[in-house]
Amino acid sequence: MEGLTDEEYFWEPVRDCWSIRPRGTSAAPVSEGPGAWTMDFASPDPVPAPVTTIAWRLAHIIVSCLGYRVGWYFGGQDVDSGTFAYAGTAGEALKQLDEMYGRWNAGVRELSDADLENPPTGGPERFPMENRVLHVNRELIHHGAEISLLRDLYRRQDGAVPHRI
Template identity: 55%
Template sequence: MSDAEYFWEPVPDVWTLRPRAEARPFPTPEGDRMAGAGALVIDFAHPPPEPEPVTTIAWRLGHIVVGVLLARVAGHFGGRPVDYFTHTYAETADSALAQLDDAYAQWLAGIRALDAKALAAPCGPAEGPWAERSMATLVLHINRELIHHLAEIALLRDLHLRTT
């Protein structure tokens, strides 16, 4: 994947990763903030606007790495704490794919270490609304999230190929 494809904006007003100087802060209880620890920040709002914006491949990979995988690795398998505000987002497609590979490897290692009893146990407070559900249910949910977002990336790649 090229960097041009990684940052391609298929429509106006997309959510993406932006250089900090070009970012749009959003309100939080602590005041206006930007999400990201490095040179790039991720567009974000809570709650999201209606309808939710179209997102770039860069945004989607950032979301998968941080919100889908690494937050769960931290919450369940002793990974370093991370969230949208503290993560350093990838500045290139190659580094984003490396972050994805690393995050997925950590998630998979954690899941492989679980026995049947651990898979049947409730997720616990790290998962908020999922707290009472089993870890196996969370694993299935994460698989659906990965399939969902990676399929969206595949579609964006198909569209990019045909529009450039």
């Protein structure tokens, strides 16, 4: 994520993207968040699902992938998509990511073999904790790869017409 700019963070590669937006500017069915910035959302998800910006994907990782589970499994401040203060800059989002990943990583490192074999004591999920750790790590890899692809596409916006065979 090194060098992520605000322009890249908010870049919309196609029309009707979901993103993090200043309060009151979203066209999405729902705008989540209590602060100056809100996250585009709908339930149920539209079909097809909208393309999402790097801002939206980082918020999803911070809140849904890490934040909920950090609160459920390791205690401390609960994180909720409706009450989370979404980042209005790339720098702020990366700080949120570092903080939440640090909390996740510290909690996972404290787990014993017995903890990993049993369902967590907190949260709604009843799979063994090792399954939950694997799931979160897959989510981080999956969404991190999507962000990397968006960064590649952002950097290659040169207006060139694709070569057709």
